[in-house]
Amino acid sequence: MEKIGVELENVELSFLDRLVLHVLRLAVHQFDRIGIVGKNGAGKSSLLKLMNGQIKPEKGHVKSYIKFAYFDQVTAPDESEIDYDLKGKLYIPETKMENFSGGEQTRMKLAQIFSNYYEGLLVDEPTTHLDTEGIQFFMKELTHYYSALVFVSHDRYVLDQLVTKIWEIENGTVTEYTGNYSDYVDQKKLEKQHQQEQHETYVKEKIRL
Ligand SMILES: Nc1ncnc2c1ncn2[C@@H]1O[C@H](COP(=O)(O)OP(=O)(O)OP(=O)(O)O)[C@@H](O)[C@H]1O
Structure with a gap:
C-alpha cells in the first residue's frame, strides 16, 4: 500500500465568515498525480x-x-543553489533576480525545485508566465519526477498530460475523479445527463399522479 504524504480530516477553512473549504477526508499518496480544478x-x-x-x-x-516543495506565482525566488545544467537549459539570466521578468522568475523557481529531490510537489499555476518552450520543459521534468504531485492549473492540456486524478472544488467541497482532465469532463457530462434523466422521470411521474 502506498504511503500517505499528507492527509486532511474534518477540515474547515473560512475567510471573513465565508466557509471556503469543508473537507471530510482527503489524502495524497506517495505517487499520486492530482490536478485541482x-x-x-x-x-x-x-x-x-x-x-x-x-x-x-x-x-x-x-x-x-x-517534505513538499511548494511553488506559487507570488513568492519571490530565494537564494538557494540551482543545478548548473538546469540554469543553462532554462536560460536563466545572470542579472540580479529583482530585475527578472515574470517568466524568468518562474523558470528560476522551477529550476530550484528540480535541482533537488522532494517526496512531494505542491505547485500553483506553474505555467502562467511560461512560453511554449518553458511549458514543454516543465512537463518533461514532471513526467519523470518520481513523487507525489499536486497542482492547480487552468491549463487543460497540461492537466491532461500530467495528472491521473482530478480534485474538483465546488461550493467548498472537494470531489475526486479518477483519470485526467478529459476523463473528468466526460464523467461530468455523464453525471449531468444522469441528473437530467432523473429529473425528467420525476416530472413525468408527477404528471402521471
Ligand atoms: N488571506 C485571505 N483573506 C481573506 N480572504 C481570502 C484569503 N485568501 C483567500 N481568500 C478568499 O478565499 C477564496 C478562495 O481563494 P483561493 O485563492 O483559494 O481561490 P482559487 O480557487 O485559487 O482562485 P483562482 O482560480 O482565482 O486563483 C476567495 O474568495 C478569496 O478571496
Missing part, C-alpha cells in the same frame, strides 16, 4: 496552502508525512 475563488490555492502548512484550518487537522 474549480472556478476562480473556489479555494484551490487555499487547499494547496493548507497542505503546505502555510495556513491553518480553524477546525480539523492536516497531517504531513513527507
Whole structure:
C-alpha cells in the first residue's frame, strides 16, 4: 500500500465568515498525480496552502508525512543553489533576480525545485508566465519526477498530460475523479445527463399522479 504524504480530516477553512473549504477526508499518496480544478475563488490555492502548512484550518487537522516543495506565482525566488545544467537549459539570466521578468522568475523557481529531490510537489499555476518552450520543459521534468504531485492549473492540456486524478472544488467541497482532465469532463457530462434523466422521470411521474 502506498504511503500517505499528507492527509486532511474534518477540515474547515473560512475567510471573513465565508466557509471556503469543508473537507471530510482527503489524502495524497506517495505517487499520486492530482490536478485541482474549480472556478476562480473556489479555494484551490487555499487547499494547496493548507497542505503546505502555510495556513491553518480553524477546525480539523492536516497531517504531513513527507517534505513538499511548494511553488506559487507570488513568492519571490530565494537564494538557494540551482543545478548548473538546469540554469543553462532554462536560460536563466545572470542579472540580479529583482530585475527578472515574470517568466524568468518562474523558470528560476522551477529550476530550484528540480535541482533537488522532494517526496512531494505542491505547485500553483506553474505555467502562467511560461512560453511554449518553458511549458514543454516543465512537463518533461514532471513526467519523470518520481513523487507525489499536486497542482492547480487552468491549463487543460497540461492537466491532461500530467495528472491521473482530478480534485474538483465546488461550493467548498472537494470531489475526486479518477483519470485526467478529459476523463473528468466526460464523467461530468455523464453525471449531468444522469441528473437530467432523473429529473425528467420525476416530472413525468408527477404528471402521471
Ligand atoms: N488571506 C485571505 N483573506 C481573506 N480572504 C481570502 C484569503 N485568501 C483567500 N481568500 C478568499 O478565499 C477564496 C478562495 O481563494 P483561493 O485563492 O483559494 O481561490 P482559487 O480557487 O485559487 O482562485 P483562482 O482560480 O482565482 O486563483 C476567495 O474568495 C478569496 O478571496
